[in-house]
Amino acid sequence: MMRKLERHARGKRPNFYDTPGMDDAMAMILVLANELSVVRDRLDTVERVAAAKGIMLDAEIEAYEPDQAVLEAREARRQDFLSRLFYLARKQAAELASGDSAERYQGALDDIAVN
Amino acid sequence: MDMLNTFQQHQHAALPRANHDERARQEFTKSLKQFVQQGLLPGLGPVFQNRAAKAFEKAHGRPPADRWDIRKAMVPDLYFQHYAATNRIAQEILWESVIGSIERQLPELEAATKALSAASAGAVESSPDFAVPRYVSAIDIHCMPGGYASEAHGDDIVQGALYDRGVYLYAMGYMGPNNDDMGRSVCNYVTRKLDGFRPSRILDMGCTVGHSTVPYKELFPDAEVTGIDVGGPCVRYAHARAKALGQDVHFLQRSAEDTGFEAESFDLIVSHILLHETSGQAMPRVFRECHRLLKPGGYMIHADLPPFDLMDPFTQFILDNETYYNNEPFWGAMRDKDQIRMAADAGFPESSIRFDTAPMAIMEFAAANESYTEDAAEALADREFTAGEYAPGGGWEVLIAQKAA
Numbered sequence: 373m374m375r376k377l378e379r380h381a382r383g384k385r386p387n388f389y390d391t392p393g394m395d396d397a398m399a400m401i402l403v404l405a406n407e408l409s410v411v412r413d414r415l416d417t418v419e420r421v422a423a424a425k426g427i428m429l430d431a432e433i434e435a436y437e438p439d440q441a442v443l444e445a446r447e448a449r450r451q452d453f454l455s456r457l458f459y460l461a462r463k464q465a466a467e468l469a470s471g472d473s474a475e476r477y478q479g480a481l482d483d484i485a486v487n
Numbered sequence: 488m489d490m491l492n493t494f495q496q497h498q499h500a501a502l503p504r505a506n507h508d509e510r511a512r513q514e515f516t517k518s519l520k521q522f523v524q525q526g527l528l529p530g531l532g533p534v535f536q537n538r539a540a541k542a543f544e545k546a547h548g549r550p551p552a553d554r555w556d557i558r559k560a561m562v563p564d565l566y567f568q569h570y571a572a573t574n575r576i577a578q579e580i581l582w583e584s585v586i587g588s589i590e591r592q593l594p595e596l597e598a599a600t601k602a603l604s605a606a607s608a609g610a611v612e613s614s615p616d617f618a619v620p621r622y623v624s625a626i627d628i629h630c631m632p633g634g635y636a637s638e639a640h641g642d643d644i645v646q647g648a649l650y651d652r653g654v655y656l657y658a659m660g661y662m663g664p665n666n667d668d669m670g671r672s673v674c675n676y677v678t679r680k681l682d683g684f685r686p687s688r689i690l691d692m693g694c695t696v697g698h699s700t701v702p703y704k705e706l707f708p709d710a711e712v713t714g715i716d717v718g719g720p721c722v723r724y725a726h727a728r729a730k731a732l733g734q735d736v737h738f739l740q741r742s743a744e745d746t747g748f749e750a751e752s753f754d755l756i757v758s759h760i761l762l763h764e765t766s767g768q769a770m771p772r773v774f775r776e777c778h779r780l781l782k783p784g785g786y787m788i789h790a791d792l793p794p795f796d797l798m799d800p801f802t803q804f805i806l807d808n809e810t811y812y813n814n815e816p817f818w819g820a821m822r823d824k825d826q827i828r829m830a831a832d833a834g835f836p837e838s839s840i841r842f843d844t845a846p847m848a849i850m851e852f853a854a855a856n857e858s859y860t861e862d863a864a865e866a867l868a869d870r871e872f873t874a875g876e877y878a879p880g881g882g883w884e885v886l887i888a889q890k891a892a
Contacts, residue, residue: 377590377645378637379583381627383814388572390563395572402576406515406584413511 490866492521494660495858496652500731501600501724503648509588516581517656520877523577524659527570528805528875534566535801554795554803561804575812578630578657585653586632589645600644600727611726613719613740615641620742622766622817623717629657630814635695635718647724651696661867661878662698663849664856665732669759669790670699671848672883674706677755680843681786686710686755690780692743692773693717693761697725697736699790703757704734710755715741744772746780754785762791763821770824774833784892787835793842793884795822798874805874826886835888844882 387395422429438446455462467473498504505513535557543551543560551557561567589596604611619636627634631653633646655666662668670691677684687710691700694714704712714736716722722738729736741747743761756777762770777787795803803822810819830840847868853859872881 374590375593375639377586377593378633379586381579381582381630381632381814382634383626383630386575386812388568388575390568398569398572399576399579402519402573403580406512406519406580409515409518410508410511413514414508417507 490525490863492517492659492863493858493860494863495664495856496655496660496666497664497856499665499728501596501603501648501651501728502731503585503589503592503596503652505588505652506591509584509591512584513581513588513652513656516577516584517659519573519577520581520657521659523570523574524876527573528873530566531561531570531805531875532801534564535561539564539567552800554800554807557800557804558807571808571812574808575630578813581656582631582649582653585649585656588652589648593645596648597642597644600648600724601642603727603730604723607726607730608735609726609729610737610739611723612738613641613722615719617717617719617740619717620744620766620769622764622769626814626816628764628814628816635716635721638720641719642723643720644724644727646718646720647696647722647728650721651698651724651728654695654698658877660858661849663853664859665701666696666698667702668847668849668878669883670702670757671706671852672845673699673757673759673788673790673885674702675848675851676788676843676845676885677786678706684755684786686753686786688753688782689713689755689757690715690746690748690753692746692756692758692777693764694725694738694759695721697722697729697738699757699759700725700736700738701729701732701734704729704736711737713737713739715739715743715746717742744769744776746776748780750779751782753780754782755788756780756785757788757790759790760792762789762826763815763818765821766817767820767824770821771829771833774829774835778834778890781890783890785890787830787888787890789886790845790883791886792818792822794824794826795819802874808875830886830888834890836891839887839889839891841887843885843887845885846882847878 389395389398419429496502539560540551543556551560615638623635631649633649635646635650637646639645651666655662658666663671677686686707689703689707689710689712691697691703691712691714694700694716695718697714700712700714703710714722714725716725716738717740719740722740726736726738729738743758743765762773765773774787781787798806806822807819809815827840831837849859849864850868853864854861868881870876870881
């Protein structure tokens with residue numbers, strides 16, 4: 373079986389921000405940035421490996437013109453991505469639109485507990 | 488213009504081999520550290536002068552006076568928070584990126600290092616019963632998970648392999664393709680500055696994976712070279728690593744405080760960034776042990792950190808961040824020690840003790856690796872000293888003392 377190596381350093385980790393959760397959020401953002409950079413490097417490798425085989429993906433990519441179906445598929449994907457990226461803001465707007473609140477939530481808990 | 492750092496580590500036979508994505512992940516952590524150094528660090532000065540110092544003065548009725556005041560002024564500042572948090576996270580994801588890579592290939596890596604070690608004429612010695620000093624075992628120094636000495640079994644080399652790759656990224660390649668610039672720079676110093684002194688028995692204390700030790704064997708081929716460290720996985724990996732670089736070097740698990748060697752066994756004793764990873768009690772013991780082990784006329788050279796009293800308070804503050812944010816418990820305290828006095832108390836004649844600079848050797852050897860372009864290596868070697876950057880510009884600080892003849 374594969375040996376699992378230690379992933380945490382001994383020693384209390386300091387927090388840097390006053391806002392609770394901000395340290396965690398910053399770490400997650402940078403890990404995501406790391407993976408984005410990995411994917412970008414991999415794509416670059418794909419182009420260069422193809423070029424070494426005579427397929428000039430870079431030039432082909434620059435010359436490529438998306439047709440209408442592709443334009444639509446991409447725009448739909450981008451909008452979907454953005455709505456996921458802003459899912460918390462959208463949730464807050466939806467709550468305000470429907471009159472949802474922490475009070476209503478607690479009221480439901482109290483109600484369901486006894487009824 | 489900022490230096491474009493494309494430095495790449497030499498892939499010797501003991502070094503873990505990263506696959507494409509592991510390498511890209513590791514490369515990013517090096518880029519992130521380079522960015523923090525070139526893109527965020529320079530902003531700390533103006534942020535302090537024009538914002539944090541003013542806020543401090545408003546709150547306290549006086550300007551910040553020393554590094555502790557400056558720290559109080561900066562810690563609440565959002566720019567500093569971004570700088571320090573990003574620096575810390577870069578350090579954490581750096582180790583993470585290497586650990587995952589080692590975990591994937593551990594059986595192959597163990598086989599490779601075992602074969603290299605078996606082929607070496609140098610001795611290797613370690614024991615599961617070795618008492619690792621508390622200053623190494625209490626906190627994982629520079630946030631390397633597992634530290635120098637954790638081992639799953641008596642042949643474990645993981646922490647050594649982790650250090651070899653991780654410290655290259657940590658140093659952003661500034662120590663050269665084999666992480667050996669400090670050793671090479673001190674070797675040059677010995678050859679050029681010590682009036683024809685040629686060591687025949689050399690001891691490298693706190694050698695970790697022998698990255699600074701190997702150059703001594705290369706540049707003084709007739710000398711017997713020994714590296715000691717308290718980390719079992721480090722000395723075992725070091726032994727294999729030296730062989731991968733074509734050198735037979737002895738690596739023993741020993742403490743620099745009490746090495747167990749006979750008196751007057753060596754004519755040159757060196758260490759490279761060891762002292763700041765010891766403790767208030769250990770450091771003078773290391774100096775006394777050096778004096779005991781040296782032959783008359785022999786030299787002790789420690790390449791480490793210059794004392795705080797030579798620097799302005801803002802520079803001290805920047806450097807002291809390592810103490811608070813990078814698991815370097817002795818980093819700041821060590822810089823407040825009177826190292827000259829300590830060496831004198833250990834028995835070295837006062838007239839022989841001094842701080843000096845060993846110029847970076849990187850220009851002389853890095854050209855062999857094409858990722859070390861002449862422009863980049865020159866930019867590295869010719870920098871001004873800037874607090875918070877990985878390596879001081881120009882050269883490494885050394886404390887040197889000679890035992891009475």
